[in-house]
Amino acid sequence: MELHDHGLADLRRLLQKKEISAVELTTHFLQRIRSVDPQLRSFITLNGENALVQAHRADRQRADGSTQALLGLPIAHKDIFSTRGLRTTCGSRMLENYIPPFDATVVERLEQAGTVLLGKLNMDEFAMGSSNETSHYGAVRNPWDTRMVPGGSSGGSAAAVAARLVPAATGTDTGGSIRQPAAFCGITGLKPTYGRVSRYGMIAFASSLDQAGPMARSAEDCALLMDAMAGHDPRDSTSHPQAAGQFSAALDRPVRGLRIGVAEEFFADGLDSQIAEQVRAAIAQLESLGARIVPVHLPHNAVAVSAYYVLAPAEASSNLARFDGVRYGHRSQHADNLQELYQQSRFEGFGAEVRRRILIGSYVLSAGYYDAYYLKAQKVRSLIREDFRRAFAEVDLIVGPTTPTPAFALDAKTEDPVSMYLADIYTIAVNLAGIPALNLPCGFTREGLPIGMQLMGNYFADELLLAVGHAYQQATSWHLQRPDLAEVQG
């Protein structure tokens, strides 16, 4: 087993026992990124020199007796998190030269826990996409088959973790952007309860849906990250006062006696038969661990995608109004007056998918359409939350597939936005309700592509999801499989 094959928790033990140093670890991963990533393109910006400075500091701190929870562990951030002094592009031409003057709270908290930052990870532009193909910095490839997409929008994070370029990464999830790429790349990813992880310094897409979370190789590794990431932040007005939690400490909770709901709505037409088979097998495994399986119903899941494509673009069109070519970001050289400066800078700075969502959002919010679309969608959002409320009165968790299909081929859906949107058909309702959900690897297709199952919990059940994920991973080895990637001499 090579150094990069260890997960975060293993590496932490090795560091604590002083069997390796943070500098060795950082040097090893930077070298691996340089030799493997040219075929994946999961990184936008490397933080090479600074990472080594941080690693040296971590080793000194350990020698001085520091016991910071994540001291010396290398991670990477999705390029949506503002990093002081380090370029933050959000996958867009608009922010090609943007150097944030401050750190996102997530970045600050993980740095305070002692992590070493290896770099910034590729993503769909402004987190809008399910394949990573909308990035201005090139499509990311799936490490299990480089002809396939890694999913999105946190596709760089998922690909880098799966390819062992970094033991863990951050992601964000507005409609499935942590869970769907985690499923496509065979890793573990948690979308926390809305309000548990601060949104401060995380470039906004749809503020009532956006939530940051960990992406790693196991539930245990995700819990380690959550211990540091979650917590109340007065700088985010939607941060929950009781956001903090003891995620690692709660991992040993037994599965025995838990009631796990299965919604037949998630096994309807359109679900790939190999995924259905593997997820049903995983449900049987949870039952053999002592859970009781209970049928539940989520009748409004069928219209979740429709409600989402009103609400998310509406919020995006408002959030992205700040990009005007004046204070930061791309400024057009082809404008004679202020109106043209706005219009041309936004046209040149935004890619086609971002422009489409701004247009849809502006349309549904415009005079005469607001009630028919925006208010209607807000009411349907209530109904979706009510479905979950009713279900969680009967069960502790709900389990189902994370995606309707395994990873699809590059370019397969780029000309048909609606078919791309339907890739998130099982993940979107969770964001609309604001509840937590976890992707766990649970098998492979005959073609060798990963399959993921999704565990959904009630508000603040994040700890329970990770505990059940941990128990499942103690009994299975899907999460330990690794793609076969050649190192390319750079």
Place this chain on the structure above:
Amino acid sequence: MSFTTDTVKRTASLARLALPEADLAHVAQQLEGILVLIEKLSAVPTEGVEIMAHPLELQQPLREDRADGRDLAGRDIYLKNAPVSADGLFLVPKVIE
């Protein structure tokens, strides 16, 4: 069809987004497809249903309306990302002749 090229033009103008004439028909067609997807909402009965504006029903926290140290940390730092600036100001094309 709801999304004519005129609708696209009007919406793009609201969004302060320049779109080349040549793209309008294609964009209209794609937006129409998205509109068909969201039109499915009209079949859902919502009489008497309250809107959901926020996942957790929390009170909006308020603070005193006063700049904190962070806001005053330094104009120059913020101006560093400005495409064009001078004398501590963001520059834009002349607005009044």
